[in-house]
Amino acid sequence: MFRVLGPLEVHSPGGDRVELGARKPTALLTTLLLQANAWVSAERLIAAIWPERDAPQSADRNLKTYVWRIRKVLPGRVESRHGAYRIVVAKGELDTDxxxxxxxxxxxxxxxxxxxIYTRALVLWRGTPFEEVTTDEAFAAASRLGELxxxxxxxxxxxxxxSGRRAEAITLLRGLTADEPLRESTWASLVLALHADGRRAEALACxxxxxxxxxxxLGVEPGAELAAAQQQVLTGAPVLTAVNxxxxxxxxxxxxxxxLPALLAACTDRRLVLVTGMAGVGKTALAVHVAHRLAESYPDGRLFVSLRDNGVPVGAAEALRRLLVSLGVAPRDVPDALADRVARWRAALSGRRVLVVLDDAEDESEVLPLLPGGEGCGVVVTGNVAIDGAAIVPLKLMPDRDATDLFTAIAGPRDPSAVLDVVHSCGNLPLAIRVAAARLIQRPLWTVSDLADRLRDPHGRDEELHRNGRSVRARFEPAYHRLxxxxxxxxxxxxxxxxxxxxxxxxALAHVRRPEAARMLDRLADEHLLTESAPGRFTMHPLVRDLARVTVSPEVVPLRGAS
Known part of the structure; x- marks a missing residue:
C-alpha cells in the first residue's frame, strides 16, 4: 500500500512499513506515484529531486542510484526504458485512488x-498530499485532492x-468554516444544519x-447558495438532505x-424531459434506471411520485403533499391551498440539485405545479403529455434481440426459437414479456413451447398475461376511455x-369522409393505440387488437356519413 495523503509511507502486503531512507529517494518515489503506471521522464524526476538549485553534473548517475535503492526495497516495482521510469501500482494499492x-x-x-463510506474515505488523510515534492505538478494534484x-x-x-446526527454535522462544519472562512458552500451547509436542528436564531447569526x-x-455580498440558505431559514422551508x-x-x-444514452444526454442538457410511448413499453423502468445513474449529478436528492393510484389521478395538490412529506415536512405543516403548496415546494428546492421523476402523467395540469422553480433541479416525466420546452425521448417496442434477452434474464436460458415465438406473441412489449417470463417460472413443468402455444390464441393470451389480478391488455383501457x-x-x-x-x-369501415378518418387515426396514434409505420399508414399492436376485440359489441354499427 502506497500512502501519499500525508507524509509518504509504503507498507508491505503484510502491513509492515517499508523504510525508504534518505529524502531524495523519497522525492523520486513520490514523483513516480504522482503518475502511477505512467512513464515519467528522467528530466522531470531530476527537476523534482533538485527543485531549489541546478542539478549537479552527476544527476543522471545519482538518479540511477536512487532508482536502485527503491528497487532494493520494492523489488519488481520500478520499470525503466531509455530516458524514463515508471512505478507499477495495482488497483487499490494507492491511497489516492x-x-x-x-x-x-x-x-x-x-x-x-x-x-x-465518507468516513472511511476521510480517515485516509494524514496531512498534505505529496508533501515531499514541491513541483507545480505536485501542488496541482494536491489542490485537486483537497477540493475532493x-x-x-x-x-x-x-x-x-x-441520519439524524445533526450535532455531529454542526461540529464538523464549524471546524471547516474556521479552516476556510471564505468558502461559501461550507457556510451555507452550516446555516442549513443549524436550521435543521431547530436553531433558527443561530442559523441566522451564522x-x-x-x-x-x-x-x-473580499468586498462582496454572499452568493446564490448562501443567500438561498438564509432564505430557507427565513421561510421555514425544510432542509433537504439527499432524500432518495x-x-x-x-x-x-x-x-x-x-x-438510454439519449435520455441521459437529455437530462444533462435540459431540465425537463418527457419519456413517451405506449402503455407497458417500459417508460417507468427506463426513467428509474436513468435516475439511479444520475445520482452524482443530483447529490441533494432523487424523488419519485406516481400521478396515478390504480389508474385514478391523484391530482397536483396530493402529489405535492406527498413530495413535501418526503422532504421532511410534517403532514400537519403542509399548506392547504395548492398555490401555497407550490410555493413551499419550490422554496424547499431553491439552490438545490434534485432530480424529480413524475410517473404516469396524462395532462400538463398535473405536471406544471410540480416543476421546481430553480435551475439546479431536473424533472423526468413519463406519460403521453405535451409540455412546452421539454425534451422528448420516445420509447418504442423492443427489437427481437433485446426482447429475447429480457425474457431469458428473467426466466433463465431457454430454447431460442421458442423464446422468439413468445416475445412475438407479446408483441415485443416489455411488460408483457416480463409477465410471460414470470408465468413460466410459476409453472416449472411447462416448456417455453407450452407457453408459446397458450399465447398464440388471443383469448388464451389474455388469460396468461395477468399481473396482480390485472391483465396487460387492461393497461390500454385508460387511453381507450379518453377517446x-x-x-x-x-x-x-x-x-x-x-x-x-x-x-x-x-x-370505409366507419362510413366517414377520408379527411375525418385521417384525423381520427392520428388521435388513436397520439394515444398509442395505433403505431404509424409510414406517413398515413398505421398498424395495431396485437395486444391492443385484443382490447379492440373485447370492447366491440353487437351494437357496433358503421357510423353514418358520406364516404
Missing amino acids: VFRDLVAQADREHGQSAVD RRHAQESLARSLIA YQQARTVLVDE TLPRDLPDFVGRDRE PPAHRRLFDLLASAPERIDAPTAA
Whole structure:
C-alpha cells in the first residue's frame, strides 16, 4: 500500500512499513506515484529531486542510484526504458485512488450508508498530499485532492443530518468554516444544519457572520447558495438532505441502447424531459434506471411520485403533499391551498440539485405545479403529455434481440426459437414479456413451447398475461376511455381491419369522409393505440387488437356519413 495523503509511507502486503531512507529517494518515489503506471521522464524526476538549485553534473548517475535503492526495497516495482521510469501500482494499492473510489461510491448512497463510506474515505488523510515534492505538478494534484476532500466533508455533514446526527454535522462544519472562512458552500451547509436542528436564531447569526467575513475580506455580498440558505431559514422551508425515494432499479434491465444514452444526454442538457410511448413499453423502468445513474449529478436528492393510484389521478395538490412529506415536512405543516403548496415546494428546492421523476402523467395540469422553480433541479416525466420546452425521448417496442434477452434474464436460458415465438406473441412489449417470463417460472413443468402455444390464441393470451389480478391488455383501457365516442367506435371497428390501416380503410369501415378518418387515426396514434409505420399508414399492436376485440359489441354499427 502506497500512502501519499500525508507524509509518504509504503507498507508491505503484510502491513509492515517499508523504510525508504534518505529524502531524495523519497522525492523520486513520490514523483513516480504522482503518475502511477505512467512513464515519467528522467528530466522531470531530476527537476523534482533538485527543485531549489541546478542539478549537479552527476544527476543522471545519482538518479540511477536512487532508482536502485527503491528497487532494493520494492523489488519488481520500478520499470525503466531509455530516458524514463515508471512505478507499477495495482488497483487499490494507492491511497489516492482508494479515496476517489470511496467518495464516488458514497456519492451514490444516502443516509447512514453514505456516512460510513465518507468516513472511511476521510480517515485516509494524514496531512498534505505529496508533501515531499514541491513541483507545480505536485501542488496541482494536491489542490485537486483537497477540493475532493472538502466535497466529501460537506457531503458527510449532509449525510449526518439525514441520519439524524445533526450535532455531529454542526461540529464538523464549524471546524471547516474556521479552516476556510471564505468558502461559501461550507457556510451555507452550516446555516442549513443549524436550521435543521431547530436553531433558527443561530442559523441566522451564522449567516450574518459569513456575510461579514465576505464583505470585510473580499468586498462582496454572499452568493446564490448562501443567500438561498438564509432564505430557507427565513421561510421555514425544510432542509433537504439527499432524500432518495426512487423505486429499486430493475436488476434485469436490458437493452435500450439508443434510448438510454439519449435520455441521459437529455437530462444533462435540459431540465425537463418527457419519456413517451405506449402503455407497458417500459417508460417507468427506463426513467428509474436513468435516475439511479444520475445520482452524482443530483447529490441533494432523487424523488419519485406516481400521478396515478390504480389508474385514478391523484391530482397536483396530493402529489405535492406527498413530495413535501418526503422532504421532511410534517403532514400537519403542509399548506392547504395548492398555490401555497407550490410555493413551499419550490422554496424547499431553491439552490438545490434534485432530480424529480413524475410517473404516469396524462395532462400538463398535473405536471406544471410540480416543476421546481430553480435551475439546479431536473424533472423526468413519463406519460403521453405535451409540455412546452421539454425534451422528448420516445420509447418504442423492443427489437427481437433485446426482447429475447429480457425474457431469458428473467426466466433463465431457454430454447431460442421458442423464446422468439413468445416475445412475438407479446408483441415485443416489455411488460408483457416480463409477465410471460414470470408465468413460466410459476409453472416449472411447462416448456417455453407450452407457453408459446397458450399465447398464440388471443383469448388464451389474455388469460396468461395477468399481473396482480390485472391483465396487460387492461393497461390500454385508460387511453381507450379518453377517446371521444366516435373515435372509440372506429377503434372497435378496427378489430377486424387488415393488419395495415390507412385513411381509406378507416373511412370505409366507419362510413366517414377520408379527411375525418385521417384525423381520427392520428388521435388513436397520439394515444398509442395505433403505431404509424409510414406517413398515413398505421398498424395495431396485437395486444391492443385484443382490447379492440373485447370492447366491440353487437351494437357496433358503421357510423353514418358520406364516404
